[in-house]
Amino acid sequence: MTGSAGLTRATLFKDLRLEWRSKDATNAMLFFALLVVVIFSFSFDPTAEESRRIAGGLIWVAFLFASVVALNQTWARELRNQVLDAYRVSPAPANSLFLAKVLGNFVFVSVLEILMTPLFVIFYNLRALGPAYQLWIVAGLGTWALVVNGTFFAALSLRTRSREIMLPLLLFPISIPALLAMVEATSSILTGEFSAKFWIVLLVTYDLVFTMASLFFFELVLHAE
Amino acid sequence: MKRAFPILAIATVIFLGYATYQALVVAPTERTMGDVQRIFYYHVSSAWTAGLLFFINFVASIVYLARRSQKVDALALASAEVGVVFCTIVLVTGPIWARPVWGIWWTWDMRLTLTLVLWLIYVSYLLLRRFSSSGQTPVMAAVLAIFGTLDMPLVYFSIWFFRTQHPQPVMGNGGSIDPRMLHAFFVNLIAFTCFGLLVCWARYRLEVLRQEVEEMQALESLLEVRSSR
Numbered sequence: 218m219t220g221s222a223g224l225t226r227a228t229l230f231k232d233l234r235l236e237w238r239s240k241d242a243t244n245a246m247l248f249f250a251l252l253v254v255v256i257f258s259f260s261f262d263p264t265a266e267e268s269r270r271i272a273g274g275l276i277w278v279a280f281l282f283a284s285v286v287a288l289n290q291t292w293a294r295e296l297r298n299q300v301l302d303a304y305r306v307s308p309a310p311a312n313s314l315f316l317a318k319v320l321g322n323f324v325f326v327s328v329l330e331i332l333m334t335p336l337f338v339i340f341y342n343l344r345a346l347g348p349a350y351q352l353w354i355v356a357g358l359g360t361w362a363l364v365v366n367g368t369f370f371a372a373l374s375l376r377t378r379s380r381e382i383m384l385p386l387l388l389f390p391i392s393i394p395a396l397l398a399m400v401e402a403t404s405s406i407l408t409g410e411f412s413a414k415f416w417i418v419l420l421v422t423y424d425l426v427f428t429m430a431s432l433f434f435f436e437l438v439l440h441a442e
Numbered sequence: 443m444k445r446a447f448p449i450l451a452i453a454t455v456i457f458l459g460y461a462t463y464q465a466l467v468v469a470p471t472e473r474t475m476g477d478v479q480r481i482f483y484y485h486v487s488s489a490w491t492a493g494l495l496f497f498i499n500f501v502a503s504i505v506y507l508a509r510r511s512q513k514v515d516a517l518a519l520a521s522a523e524v525g526v527v528f529c530t531i532v533l534v535t536g537p538i539w540a541r542p543v544w545g546i547w548w549t550w551d552m553r554l555t556l557t558l559v560l561w562l563i564y565v566s567y568l569l570l571r572r573f574s575s576s577g578q579t580p581v582m583a584a585v586l587a588i589f590g591t592l593d594m595p596l597v598y599f600s601i602w603f604f605r606t607q608h609p610q611p612v613m614g615n616g617g618s619i620d621p622r623m624l625h626a627f628f629v630n631l632i633a634f635t636c637f638g639l640l641v642c643w644a645r646y647r648l649e650v651l652r653q654e655v656e657e658m659q660a661l662e663s664l665l666e667v668r669s670s671r
Binding site: 374378386426 | 563586
């Protein structure tokens with residue numbers, strides 16, 4: 218077991234170090250999310266009462282679009298110098314590689330969320346009327362839902378023409394229930410009108426179902442060539 | 443099998459004609475909604491056919507991953523394509539009916555949203571097949587089809603939280619429905635199922651032929667390289 222956990226750790230730290238040195242994905246995601254925040258803010262110009270109701274949708278749409286930047290470069294980076302082929306011929310378990318990539322993307326998107334959320338709070342005058350600690354749970358589960366399917370579909374669309382467009386086209390339809398759950402949970406916590414419990418349970422189910430499905434099919438997708 | 447196709451095609455056309463006659467002439471006009479209710483015979487039949495075809499696609503995708511047979515993949519492609527067409531018919535006839543009856547074209551109701559999401563997932567499936575150029579397209583498509591099917595219960599429960607405006611099924615609770623309406627409905631249901639499966643079969647044959655032509659061309663170019671040496 219130490220072997221596969223070690224491989225996961227090695228790949229994860231390699232990706233984090235690469236990102237720390239270049240900061241390509243982080244910069245692009247941050248600036249992209251910032252643009253979305255500003256443009257939404259211009260086009261809606263909401264009052265504090267309204268913004269509480271729409272903020273859940275705005276935040277998650279901004280994060281969804283921005284996270285595609287990180288997801289797209291997950292595997293594309295490994296195509297250079299035939300690194301992915303080396304993974305394929307190596308006896309290392311495919312799933313530990315997949316987990317490393319998912320964890321890496323989880324870290325990138327979480328950093329984006331931690332940096333962007335204060336900006337949202339300032340621009341939209343947000344203050345949670347419901348139990349605010351639940352926002353952390355929703356953020357964690359929602360981010361996992363996005364990156365686990367996103368990493369999988371990035372591998373799936375690796376061999377298509379214009380794969381950078383292909384990823385959101387595959388990811389967004391499947392993510393609809395998760396996105397709905399994130400948006401509704403965030404809105405109900407911010408407005409404090411409803412309980413977010415149902416949506417959190419739905420997110421947990423979504424995460425479990427698609428984490429298992431991805432782990433089950435990833436080896437097949439990696440070796441398909 | 444090849445000879446059966448024209449016979450079945452003619453039978454289906456005749457049956458469809460009979461079903462249309464039943465729906466438009468024989469079935470009585472609904473009391474509150476009027477003639478627009480007749481769209482129901484096509485709407486529900488198309489929805490059922492689309493569901494059946496997507497189910498065939500799901501089964502074919504699993505069988506493909508297990509057996510890797512090209513013909514099963516052709517069936518998966520054919521059923522998904524024809525299913526999307528029938529799903530589009532559902533999404534178009536629904537608003538035509540809803541506008542005079544509900545007064546709105548569209549509402550984010552359970553069944554409407556579910557159908558739309560199903561449609562979106564299968565369009566993305568077809569796009570993946572269109573954009574993917576490698577020989578591994580069938581594997582990727584089959585995996586995506588299974589992911590899409592796994593997604594459906596989650597979509598269902600996420601939308602279940604919303605208010606349901608779609609009319610509940612009226613069959614089976616009391617004798618409030620005219621038997622001629624019921625007859626027209628079931629005739630249309632069977633006619634549309636036959637029609638859908640027939641089109642799917644034609645598309646399947648076409649896809650198998652395309653695969654054969656591709657193989658022949660690959661073989662030919664190999665032989666040409668040999669003979670030119």
